[in-house]
Amino acid sequence: MPEQLSGPTAMNRVQDGVVKYGFIAVTVILFTYFALTEPAFATSSSLFSMLKFTSVTAILGLGVTFTMVVGGLDLSIGSTAGLAVQLAAMTMVFYNLTGVTAVVVVLIGGLAVGLLNAFLIVICKIPDLLATLGVMFVIQGAKLIPVSGQSVSSGMVLRDGSVAPGHFTEGFLKIDRGFVGPVPLPVVIMLALVVLSWFVLSRTTWGRLMYAIGANPEAARLAGVRVGVYHGLAYVISGVFASVGGLILVSRIGQGDVNAGSSSLLEAVAVALVGTSVLGLGKPNAWGTLLGALLVGIVLTGLTMKGFQYYHQDTAKGLVLIVALLFSFTLSRRKVRYTPAT
Amino acid sequence: MRNSKVLMAAITGASLLALAACSQGTTTDPTSAESSTSDAGSTTEVTGDAPAPFDGDVRIAIVQQSGQGDYFQQYLNGTRQQAEALGVELDVYDAQGDNATQASQLDQAIASGVDGIVVRHGYPDTLCPGVNAAIEKGIPVVIYDVEIQTCAPDAVQTQQSDADMAGLVLDQMLKDIGSDQKVGYVNVAGIAPLDRRDVVWRAALDANGWEQMFYTGSFTNSTATDTAPMVSSALKSNPDVVAIYAPYDEFTKGTLSALEQNPDIADGIKVYGADISAADIELMAAEGSQWVATGATDPNAIGAAVTRTLFLHMAGELPNGATVDFPPILVTQDFLRENNIKNMDDLRAAEPALNISDVSGADWIPAVTF
Numbered sequence: 001m002p003e004q005l006s007g008p009t010a011m012n013r014v015q016d017g018v019v020k021y022g023f024i025a026v027t028v029i030l031f032t033y034f035a036l037t038e039p040a041f042a043t044s045s046s047l048f049s050m051l052k053f054t055s056v057t058a059i060l061g062l063g064v065t066f067t068m069v070v071g072g073l074d075l076s077i078g079s080t081a082g083l084a085v086q087l088a089a090m091t092m093v094f095y096n097l098t099g100v101t102a103v104v105v106v107l108i109g110g111l112a113v114g115l116l117n118a119f120l121i122v123i124c125k126i127p128d129l130l131a132t133l134g135v136m137f138v139i140q141g142a143k144l145i146p147v148s149g150q151s152v153s154s155g156m157v158l159r160d161g162s163v164a165p166g167h168f169t170e171g172f173l174k175i176d177r178g179f180v181g182p183v184p185l186p187v188v189i190m191l192a193l194v195v196l197s198w199f200v201l202s203r204t205t206w207g208r209l210m211y212a213i214g215a216n217p218e219a220a221r222l223a224g225v226r227v228g229v230y231h232g233l234a235y236v237i238s239g240v241f242a243s244v245g246g247l248i249l250v251s252r253i254g255q256g257d258v259n260a261g262s263s264s265l266l267e268a269v270a271v272a273l274v275g276t277s278v279l280g281l282g283k284p285n286a287w288g289t290l291l292g293a294l295l296v297g298i299v300l301t302g303l304t305m306k307g308f309q310y311y312h313q314d315t316a317k318g319l320v321l322i323v324a325l326l327f328s329f330t331l332s333r334r335k336v337r338y339t340p341a342t
Numbered sequence: 343m344r345n346s347k348v349l350m351a352a353i354t355g356a357s358l359l360a361l362a363a364c365s366q367g368t369t370t371d372p373t374s375a376e377s378s379t380s381d382a383g384s385t386t387e388v389t390g391d392a393p394a395p396f397d398g399d400v401r402i403a404i405v406q407q408s409g410q411g412d413y414f415q416q417y418l419n420g421t422r423q424q425a426e427a428l429g430v431e432l433d434v435y436d437a438q439g440d441n442a443t444q445a446s447q448l449d450q451a452i453a454s455g456v457d458g459i460v461v462r463h464g465y466p467d468t469l470c471p472g473v474n475a476a477i478e479k480g481i482p483v484v485i486y487d488v489e490i491q492t493c494a495p496d497a498v499q500t501q502q503s504d505a506d507m508a509g510l511v512l513d514q515m516l517k518d519i520g521s522d523q524k525v526g527y528v529n530v531a532g533i534a535p536l537d538r539r540d541v542v543w544r545a546a547l548d549a550n551g552w553e554q555m556f557y558t559g560s561f562t563n564s565t566a567t568d569t570a571p572m573v574s575s576a577l578k579s580n581p582d583v584v585a586i587y588a589p590y591d592e593f594t595k596g597t598l599s600a601l602e603q604n605p606d607i608a609d610g611i612k613v614y615g616a617d618i619s620a621a622d623i624e625l626m627a628a629e630g631s632q633w634v635a636t637g638a639t640d641p642n643a644i645g646a647a648v649t650r651t652l653f654l655h656m657a658g659e660l661p662n663g664a665t666v667d668f669p670p671i672l673v674t675q676d677f678l679r680e681n682n683i684k685n686m687d688d689l690r691a692a693e694p695a696l697n698i699s700d701v702s703g704a705d706w707i708p709a710v711t712f
Contacts, residue, residue, distance in 0.1 A: 045453040053446040150532065153467055168467070176445075177471055249442045254467030257441045304447075305454060310409055310436040 019332045020280035023324055027295045034302035041305055048184055050301045051294075052176075055186040056081070056245045058293035060268035061275070062197045063241035066234040068272055068284035069201060071214035072121065072128030074235060077242040078265030079139035080113045082258075084246025086143040089152035089256025092172065096165040099172030103247060110243025111236060113139060118232030132235075136265075144258055152256030168254055176251035186248045190290075193241065197286035210234060211283065270321050271296055277328035295320060383420075383642070383710040385427045390705035392428070393657045395457055401431040402652060403451040407444050407463040409436040412619065413641050420645025420710065421460065427708045428653060441468050448472035452481060458656045460648055461497075462486040470494045477662070484652040486644075489534060496662040498655050500648055503667040504535045507616055507637030508542035508589055510672040514635045515546075515614045519585050522551040526580065528559040528573055528588035528597050539589040539616065555580040559593055569596030574603050581607040591617035594633060598625060601632055608632065618673060620685045627678040637670045640686070640696040644668050646710045650702040659704065666702055671695050 008016070035042035060077045067074040084106040091102040113135065120131035148159070154167035178185040201207035209230050212220045221227045249260050274295065275288025299320055303313050391397075404421055408414060418434065425432040435451055437444035445468050451459055452475060459476055461469055461483060469485075470493035476483050477496045484498045491499060519525075527543065529536055547554055556576035560568040573596060577583070588594040594615030601608035611632060615622075618638035626633045647668050654660040671693055677683075681692045690696050690712055699709040 040454040043453065043455070046450065049446065049449040049453040053450065056442065252442045252445045252468070253465065255465055257465070259439065260442055263438070263440045301450060304435055304450070305433060307433060309434060310438055
């Protein structure tokens with residue numbers, strides 16, 4: 001394409017503008033459209049509940065973002081969130097321990113899954129997608145072994161006929177149901193993790209090295225980067241973030257729901273992918289992931305208020321993803337930095 | 343190259359606009375696809391004036407744990423048609439089986455400022471905070487089939503009467519086989535409606551002197567297929583049972599296929615089931631079928647009756663904490679064969695009681711019948 005060598009033309013500039021601001025424009029247009037046509041949409045309580053609804057997807061999406069940055073993809077996040085749900089329920093209901101203990105146990109669980117992924121990928125050299133796929137199935141099944149496949153709830157009858165000694169503590173349930181001022185606590189957690197992720201990825205050497213590894217691991221290695229360490233670190237972060245998402249889920253459900261988290265994987269991957277197109281960056285980034293999650297939240301809330309059924313909404317979610325990918329892959333003149341390793 | 347990319351941008355923008363335009367059209371068109379299913383209902387005559395708030399614009403929401411599958415689609419069809427019949431706008435929140443989503447959607451329904459909410463299925467621990475928050479805000483809530491009495495006592499409770507469903511069928515079983523017989527049982531513990539049927543079963547065992555020779559069953563993603571081999575083994579070790587009670591139609595199907603695999607044992611064993619669907623009717627009425635009786639409700643009619651219950655509650659004609667049960671009917675194999683019933687429409691025509699249009703009725707509510 002020789003014309004690109006002679007500087008940007010007017011057409012190029014229009015195109016760049018579309019790529020850079022198109023996604024944000026779509027979000028703003030949809031938001032405005034729903035706000036104007038559905039009076040209940042833009043009320044503060046409705047917006048806060050939408051943000052709350054979005055928080056788990058966004059947090060899991062941030063974990064995925066880290067793994068996409070290093071050129072991989074963590075398929076085990078949904079199971080890890082589900083594991084967190086079981087661990088929290090068991091700690092409190094079976095062992096009658098405090099909510100704080102449950103939080104610690106859950107975070108250690110997420111860390112352990114992250115380390116397992118890192119071990120399989122970095123040490124055993126199994127491709128990212130395949131290793132995390134295997135771990136996904138293992139965790140999905142293993143988390144149900146100690147509970148015999150049953151949902152753990154306060155006051156449940158155990159196999160020996162006795163009643164479970166513990167229950168979900170008030171404090172633990174506040175993780176999802178509490179507020180900081182008018183803002184629901186999970187929204188605060190989500191925003192804190194977005195800022196943290198943005199800071200690590202964009203403002204620290206770690207983050208820059210992670211992007212470098214994702215762009216060209218061989219070049220990074222030759223430049224003296226300890227590729228394995230940073231590659232593994234991304235999965236550890238992903239595992240911990242997934243367990244934080246699981247904490248919010250289990251406190252929202254109020255019992256150890258065996259199915260919790262299973263539907264989160266694809267949505268989290270989708271919002272992280274949508275996020276690559278924000279501001280035309282063409283690479284996974286924290287704010288993009290947040291915006292992707294918000295757009296999905298806006299579309300789902302708006303369509304529900306307009307009376308659409310769940311299958312329309314799934315279709316709409318897919319279209320959002322495709323439109324976002326059109327912005328970053330088809331329209332962008334910049335080379336896209338994310339291609340998943342297999 | 344550049345031009346084609348600009349064209350792509352134009353197409354993308356245009357298709358987004360088209361998408362937005364479509365959504366506007368569908369909401370204002372009451373004859374959209376959802377309401378024109380084969381289970382279209384008609385309505386009863388209205389003689390009274392609608393009380394407040396139904397003299398103005400009313401919007402309600404249903405927050406359902408899952409909407410997938412025939413049963414739930416019919417249920418929602420009933421809800422939708424009953425809402426339309428009174429000119430009420432209905433928002434549908436469907437968690438697709440995800441409990442955390444259901445909790446969030448209940449929050450969203452409350453935040454969207456609806457005038458009344460139906461909550462259908464789900465966990466009490468998950469739903470109680472939202473239900474109580476709604477009631478505190480003055481939004482009437484009707485629950486369907488969630489054991490929520492203790493933590494949200496002000497919500498109106500509704501359920502299909504599983505006790506009646508089991509009772510009707512077991513009375514028929516007693517008539518058919520008499521007391522002091524050897525019987526088999528296919529069920530699992532831990533699922534609310536099945537547990538309610540279990541209570542009636544155990545009472546019937548005691549009262550009728552029936553001896554339970556086996557108790558088996560498996561509740562999975564493919565219940566009928568997984569239950570069949572279990573019943574088959576149980577039959578082999580207990581070939582002398584004269585009747586089997588399998589109080590959920592997937593269990594009944596599994597039991598029937600176990601009998602088919604053991605033709606030497608199966609002869610003369612009567613099967614008593616629960617629930618009804620077009621497929622169930624076909625199985626029961628088939629030549630040589632051993633499924634002789636079932637308890638039945640029509641999900642369309644229940645979906646409509648739940649909505650009427652909410653209307654009554656919103657109008658102040660039903661107090662906080664009230665309980666409404668939706669009665670089932672007994673359907674026997676003989677009845678199906680005599681009336682040549684092939685599907686749900688035939689059954690509704692032969693048994694108008696399935697419509698339960700008198701449950702939660704009022705002279706100002708046009709009750710939908712199917």
